[in-house]
Amino acid sequence: MYEKITPPTTGSKITFANGEPIVPDNPIIPFIRGDGTGIDLWPASQKVFDAAVQAAYGGKRKITWFKIYVGDEACEQYGTYQYLPEDSLEAIREFGVAIKGPLTTPIGGGIRSLNVALRQIFDLYACVRPCKYYTGTPSPHRYPEKLDVIIYRENTEDIYLGIEWKQGSEIADRLIKYLNEDLIPSTPEHGKKQLPLDSGIGIKPISKKGSQRLVRRAIQHALRLPKNKQTVTLVHKGNIMKYTEGAFRDWGYELATTEFRSDCVTERESWILSNKEKKADISIEENARQIDPGYDSMPPDKQEKICAEVKSVLDAIWETHGNGKWKEKVMVNDRIADSIFQQIQTRPDEYSILATMNLNGDYISDAAAAIAGGLGMAPGANIGDSAAIFEATHGTAPKHAGLDRVNPGSVILSGVMMLEYMGWQEAADLIKNGLAKAIAQREVTYDLARLMEPPVDPPLKCSEFADAIIRNF
Ligand SMILES: NC(=O)C1=CN([C@@H]2O[C@H](COP(=O)(O)OP(=O)(O)OC[C@H]3O[C@@H](n4cnc5c(N)ncnc54)[C@H](OP(=O)(O)O)[C@@H]3O)[C@@H](O)[C@H]2O)C=CC1
Ligand SMILES: O=C(O)CCC(=O)C(=O)O
Ligand SMILES: [Mg+2]
Known part of the structure; x- marks a missing residue:
């Protein structure tokens, strides 16, 4: 029962089975316009989504939008401090898949993040943020095209929980x-x-269940990628925070080597296997020495442990993964969080999926977005087992609000992720195509225009960029 909103009378609900959406041809999708630049971003984005669905399916498929209120708009409708009305939660609960603009969170005292609250309320545990370069996009980086990573950020735990x-x-x-x-x-x-x-x-809680369900989705995603991109890197600061970030790494490896045993190889296992491939009669001890360069200066109990590891890996997976078969598996490795910030800049093409905890994921997604063209080009999705909310990586950019100026690419690409999640690949492809062509023709908003050589002047407005995408479908 809704208090102040009424669901559309045409259209159907998206339902869920085994964590995946079942999508009718005429889904009702709730949307939150958002604060700040949401006022510019949403109308431009909705226009592109509707045009793409119409062009792809000629009326056979159609989204019926359902406007719901969160943030400043909600306070206007529902009263002071009513930032997150029950009506809006009920709509997301009922219709399952939603899309939103950015929402403001004051620093320090005052309300806690509405964005984080939505992720927690609907248990949207996987924040998925792809950072991929579109040709022609200006970048501070020399080879931005080498970056093609997808961040899988745990979305419900960590210090980010706000306890x-x-x-x-x-x-x-x-x-x-x-x-x-x-x-x-x-x-x-x-x-x-x-x-x-x-x-x-x-308080920084990191649970086994929370870590493993995130890594599970990351590995499942890797299995859908081309072979050369089938790598999942567990990003953590486990050298310092052993029982939280270190445990995340260990639980990730545990999942990969149990539930996904036949599909995965860990980096360390790959070294052990390839040592034996290079020298069939290599001893266990020699193999251990090669995977751990400090082996000879270790105390005997540590050496024994590494020898036992080598033996158990060979006993368990030589038959199934040896003789190069491991090269066909998803590679699961791990990197320490601070080093990954420089690795994505110095060796971006070595990485594909970065699975990490909430705060690391927040930082790394803005940093990776900068390489691929900035926050105006950075989309995202918050995925759970019975709901999903799509939103850009950036926030409300208040100084640009209401100027029809910011880049809607981020929200539009979040919509592309939503269409792909719904299985509407044809509409998603039209948008990606239109966006790529518009950028290649230097039809861009201020953020890209100022970095282009020579700079584009005047840049397109937010609404004009949406039109350029549609023209270029
Ligand atoms: N999911 C969400 O809703 C999020 C909400 N927030 C909230 O947003 C508010 C503002 O946060 P703030 O730290 O300013 O970070 P923002 O991400 O909102 O903005 C930072 C800068 O990024 C650039 N930018 C952001 N969006 C776009 C766009 N669409 N096109 C082009 N450039 C863009 C602008 O850079 P420039 O001016 O240099 O061109 C902008 O000044 C805070 O209340 C914060 O809590 C923050 C992140 C996520
Ligand atoms: O909710 C907020 O205000 C900030 C969230 C954020 O930066 C993010 O999720 O990337
Ligand atoms: Mg952020």
């Missing part, structure tokens, strides 16, 4: 006292560490 206490609050003080006087002293590995008494405290 934290303000410095000086009663709970923060109690928690610090409990940690300093009880928990830390009874954990020998923490030695004499103590938390400063004037700290704010945030």
Whole structure:
């Protein structure tokens, strides 16, 4: 029962089975216009989606849009502080797939992120952010075309969950006292560490279930990619945060080598197998020495552990993965988070899917977007097992709001992801084609125009770029 909105009377619901959408030819799709530049981005984007669906299916398929309210618009409709009305949640619950513009989150005190709240409420645990270069897009990078990565960001956990206490609050003080006087002293590995008494405290939960369901989707995606892109890199800072980020890595490998055993090889396994391929009678110890260069200076118990690892890998998968068969499998490796920021710049073509936790994924998706043409070209999807919400990587860019100026490419490409998710590939392809051709003809908005050589002046408006895409279908 809705209070202030009424669902369209024509159109049908998208339903879900086994985590995948079942899409009728006339789905009803709720949309949130968004704050700030949402006012410019949404109308331009909707025009492109409708034109593409019409051009691809000639009326056989059609999206019926259902306007719902979140953020500033919701407060106008529902009253002060009614940022996330129950009506809007009910619409997403009922219709399953939605698309949104950006929503403002004040820094420090005040409301918590509506974007994060939507991901948590609908358990949209996989934030998928592809960063791919369109020819002609200006980039600060010399070889941006080498970057073609898809970030799989865990979307419901981590410090991003927002469970934290303000410095000086009663709970923060109690928690610090409990940690300093009880928990830390009874954990020998923490030695004499103590938390400063004037700290704010945030909690960083990383669960096995949360990590593995994210990595599962990442591996399933890798299996749909061309062979040369079948790599999943677990990105973590596990050297420092062993029981959270380190555990994410371990649980990722565990999933790859159990549930996806026949489809995956880990990087370390590939070294062990290829050592034996190069020298059929290589001893276990020699193989161990080659995979761990520090082997000879290790204590005996560590050496034994590595030898046991080599033996167990050969016993378990030599038959199925040896003699080069591992080269046909999804390669699962891991990289430390800070190093991946430089790796995507120095060796971008070595990476394909980057699976990581919430905060790392937030940072890395903006950084990768910069290489591929900036935030104006960076789409995203938040996927769960019974709902999905599509949204750009960027925020509300308030200084540009209402000027019909920003690049709608990000929201339009988020819609392309939505159409692909729905199985409407023909409409998605028309849009990608139109966008690529418009950019190649230097028909671009300010963000790309200012970086082009020579600069494009005047740039297209947001609405004009949408028209250029449609013209170029
Ligand atoms: N999912 C969401 O809804 C998100 C919401 N936010 C929220 O958005 C608000 C503003 O955040 P802010 O830090 O300014 O980050 P934004 O991502 O909103 O904007 C930062 C800069 O990115 C560029 N940019 C963003 N969108 C576009 C576009 N469509 N076309 C071209 N360039 C673009 C602009 O750069 P320039 O001016 O240099 O051209 C802009 O100033 C905050 O409240 C934040 O919490 C942030 C991220 C995601
Ligand atoms: O919700 C917000 O305000 C910021 C979220 C964000 O930056 C992101 O999800 O990439
Ligand atoms: Mg972000």
